[in-house]
Amino acid sequence: MPNQSSKQVSGWGRFPQFKHRVFTPRTASDLHSFVKNNDNPKTIGFGNGRSYGDSALSECIIDYRQAQNYLIDFDAQQGTFTCQAGVTLDEILKVIVPKGWFLPVTPGTRFITLGGAIAADVHGKNHHLAGCFSEHIIELQLLLADGTIISCHKNQQPDLFRATCGGMGLTGIILSATIQLKAISSTQIQQTTHKTGNLQETFAVFEQNQSSTYSVAWIDCFAKNKSLGRSLVSIGEFADDGSLTQTSKKARTMPRWFPGFMLNAWTIKLFNTLYYHRQKKPIKQETVHYQQFFYPLDGIHHWNRMYGRRGFIQYQFILPKKTSFEGLNVILKTIAEAGQGSFLAVLKLHGQANKNWLSFPMEGYSLALDFKVQDKLFPLLDRLDQLVLNYQGRFYLAKDARVSREVFEQGYPNIEKFRQYRQEHNMNQHFNSAQSLRIGL
Numbered sequence: 001m002p003n004q005s006s007k008q009v010s011g012w013g014r015f016p017q018f019k020h021r022v023f024t025p026r027t028a029s030d031l032h033s034f035v036k037n038n039d040n041p042k043t044i045g046f047g048n049g050r051s052y053g054d055s056a057l058s059e060c061i062i063d064y065r066q067a068q069n070y071l072i073d074f075d076a077q078q079g080t081f082t083c084q085a086g087v088t089l090d091e092i093l094k095v096i097v098p099k100g101w102f103l104p105v106t107p108g109t110r111f112i113t114l115g116g117a118i119a120a121d122v123h124g125k126n127h128h129l130a131g132c133f134s135e136h137i138i139e140l141q142l143l144l145a146d147g148t149i150i151s152c153h154k155n156q157q158p159d160l161f162r163a164t165c166g167g168m169g170l171t172g173i174i175l176s177a178t179i180q181l182k183a184i185s186s187t188q189i190q191q192t193t194h195k196t197g198n199l200q201e202t203f204a205v206f207e208q209n210q211s212s213t214y215s216v217a218w219i220d221c222f223a224k225n226k227s228l229g230r231s232l233v234s235i236g237e238f239a240d241d242g243s244l245t246q247t248s249k250k251a252r253t254m255p256r257w258f259p260g261f262m263l264n265a266w267t268i269k270l271f272n273t274l275y276y277h278r279q280k281k282p283i284k285q286e287t288v289h290y291q292q293f294f295y296p297l298d299g300i301h302h303w304n305r306m307y308g309r310r311g312f313i314q315y316q317f318i319l320p321k322k323t324s325f326e327g328l329n330v331i332l333k334t335i336a337e338a339g340q341g342s343f344l345a346v347l348k349l350h351g352q353a354n355k356n357w358l359s360f361p362m363e364g365y366s367l368a369l370d371f372k373v374q375d376k377l378f379p380l381l382d383r384l385d386q387l388v389l390n391y392q393g394r395f396y397l398a399k400d401a402r403v404s405r406e407v408f409e410q411g412y413p414n415i416e417k418f419r420q421y422r423q424e425h426n427m428n429q430h431f432n433s434a435q436s437l438r439i440g441l
């Protein structure tokens, strides 16, 4: 029988948080029989809780990791990897990197599960060339609410595949998947960082480096006027030196008692100015370990505590290429004037959208910002929502904790298809998160 408990659970942003019933199946058959016999429609799967808002929260949460944590197969010749959905990207990397393979797409943390990567169809710093995580799935297995297990991929049960990748756990429980890895011959990244003076220069660096594999910018979102959009843009490629060593650096831990008031407009502005000017030259070249390049935040466990008790909201939106420059100018100006920005402000270039019904990326630029939760934040975010919609943008479900149904659905042309599919297959009677109920999925 699965363990059952009542717990205070939240996503990574620690907002919202409330009590949930958590079911922890211990074995695969526990998981199957629980899903088959569960009659609470407010039920959702929980990976490693790295989505920021309420996508993995519901009255009833299935924490399936204990029951789904096996590596199944690794073909080190062909670079194909099969494992259960509760295995984390960190665990996968520990096995594949020493053999010269890497994840084809990785988000900014390695502490997410394979199931979470598929459900959010995550993207990385190479989206403009490699697309989303789902582009590299050879096959996945899904447990439906009636207990049936179905295999699908792009050409087999394509609708189920398109609904599941990016579908935030609303089609069933992903049990396992096989992915195609990317070959590497070093764990080092050759990184070039461009210090730009404004948004125009930032865009120019992205556009000039479109053929480079990885690109990402940290934006100083407190900079105004002529400096609006000034950034440090990092361009990266795996080195070719044959060294496949893992780093032995130990992560530090953010204390539980970290006072949230330490993070205010003044300290963030100071941090941003120092961080921006830390790099003296316009262009800096260095070789860094892949963990430093892809996962700088993983170096501090529980860094989410620094926003204090009320938590924070990560606000990530994407604008189409044709409106990106003007839209980001207006949005960054609004944030700078409100004086509420964060020091985590990340700009990425994206390639074409895929065919999944709810995957977030489209050709254009996305910006992700952290905002500490405080009463004056919500009116600002409502204003930003309208600006994002004015510039034909949309919001990322994996980060969202608050957008309204009206705002969310304007950005997703396939939303009706997704809703209908859920209804036709009775999925909406079994799997619903706090988020899906809020935005009417």
Ligand SMILES: Cc1cc2nc3c(=O)[nH]c(=O)nc-3n(C[C@H](O)[C@H](O)[C@H](O)COP(=O)(O)OP(=O)(O)OC[C@H]3O[C@@H](n4cnc5c(N)ncnc54)[C@H](O)[C@@H]3O)c2cc1C
Binding pocket: 012, 044, 045, 046, 047, 048, 049, 050, 051, 052, 055, 056, 064, 085, 086, 106, 107, 108, 109, 111, 112, 113, 114, 115, 116, 117, 119, 120, 121, 122, 123, 124, 167, 168, 169, 170, 172, 173, 174, 175, 297, 398, 399, 433
């Ligand atoms: C520091 C940090 C950096 C990040 N950077 C990026 C980034 O660069 N790009 C990006 O795309 N994302 C990024 N993310 C977001 C993160 O990758 C996603 O939210 C991911 O889905 C989290 O996975 P998880 O295993 O923690 O799942 P959870 O957060 O627990 O769940 C996320 C969603 O997946 C569903 N789910 C989980 N497991 C299953 C399963 N087995 N079957 C069905 N549904 C399931 C849940 O129901 C929920 O809807 C970042 C997050 C953090 C904290």
